[in-house]
Each structure stands twice: as C-alpha cells, then as structure tokens.
Amino acid sequence: MAIIVASPRAEILDSFAAAVAEAVGVAVLSVESGARMLEMCDPSKHPSSPRPELVIVDSMLMDIPTKTLLVKLMTLNASINSAVLSPLPEEHFHERYEGLGIMAQLNENPTAKDAQTIAEQLRELAPDNPAWTSSACA
C-alpha cells in the first residue's frame, strides 16, 4: 500500500510528499509522468502488489491531460482514490472533473496542513484499513 505523487515538480513537492507520508503513515512514491503513474497502478503489470491507496496528480503534468489521466486510472482500478493539485477556482474544478470521484482538490503548492487533510479524508473513506493503524495515524 502506498501513495503516488505524480508531478514534474518533484523537488518542489518533496516536503509535501514527506508530510503526506508522515500524516498517513505509508510510503509515498514520486513519479514525474502520468504514464509512469498509470503503469504503477495497472494490476496486470503488478499483480502481486497491493493497489495504491491514493494518487495525487499535479495538473502540471506534461505528458497527459489530467482528466484523461483520471479516466484511464479508473478504467484500470476504480478503487484508487485521487486528489488533484490545481489552481482552478472550486466551481470550475467541479465543472471540469465532476463525476470522476475526486477525493480532494489541493492548490498547486500544497502544505503540511493539506497533508493532514488528505490523511483525515483517507481515514474517513476507509476507517477499517489496516494501513491506518500505525502511530502516525493515531
């Protein structure tokens, strides 16, 4: 079980990724392309690996539009939750992505507070997930 952060701005998001790892209590993996994220979420390519619990998608990814990426993701595995880093106003974000079941919109420069929010939302969605039993999630 892991969380994947997909962004071409790995250095900028390093501290956020670390904060998510600490808040949720699981490993956070960073990738620089949507294609790589999809590859990691594809159960046919990783049949023995547990599915990622969450992907955090930076709308600044260069190789694939965010909405296309999310549709491809749910086609692979609809159980994977998603959060999107986007500067769009909330109303526009909702119009663009509604129906895709996105757990959270974060601004493009998320903070440790956002990481805490992500952790809380994950625990609400899956309160019985054994991954949350670490002290980091208490």
Added chain:
Amino acid sequence: MKTILAIPSENPGGLSAALGQHFGHCDLYTIVEIENGEALNVSLLPNVPHQHGGCMAPVNHLASHGVQKLIAGGMGMRPLMGFQQKGIEVYFGGASALVQDAVNAFIEGRLSQFSTENTCGGGCS
C-alpha cells in the same frame, strides 16, 4: 438461475416506491430476486453514508450483499467503472418512474446497459 437485482429507491422503498434517480444518493435500495422471469422476493437495503470521493462505498456495499445487477438513472464514471470491475452489470433505467416499472422493463429485456455516455457529472458529489 436466480438474479439479485438492486434498484435505488426513494423512501419507503419497495416495488411501489419511486426510482432513486442517483444511485449513490438514494434513500435506500430495493432488492429483488428474479428467477425465470419472475420477481420472487423483495427486500430493502439501507444506503451507506456518501462522502466526497467516496464513490466506491455504495459499490462495495452492494457487492458485499451479493447484488449481481443494478438499475440506475444516474451515476458518475468512477462508480460505473467500479461496478464493472466487480462484475456487477448496470442497466440504464432513467425512464422508469417507479421501481416496479424498472423491474418490469428489466424482466422484459427493455433496458440497455448503462454506458459511459449515460454517466453524469456530480456522480459522487
């Protein structure tokens, strides 16, 4: 062969209840066991709380209760994909006013499979 069919319903549920137009936000589900073209047993299944991004909660809920087919008027793409991945067939029943109408249409083979073209925005919000 027996088929367990779920229909999103408005309160109080049952065959005479109105069809819930959005599966994830319906009051409850009417569960109908169908065999040889007949509705044998009718029961009710409460819905589960629906949180932002929690599209898979009702999908998992219905799957855990043995539902094999679902009739829905509205649904987002994520839960539709979720149902497909769990082997639950979804039919578009948006034209049905009552649960009974939807069940009759299903038994008579008048419902089409719910496709991505039928998905709505706001599927999970």
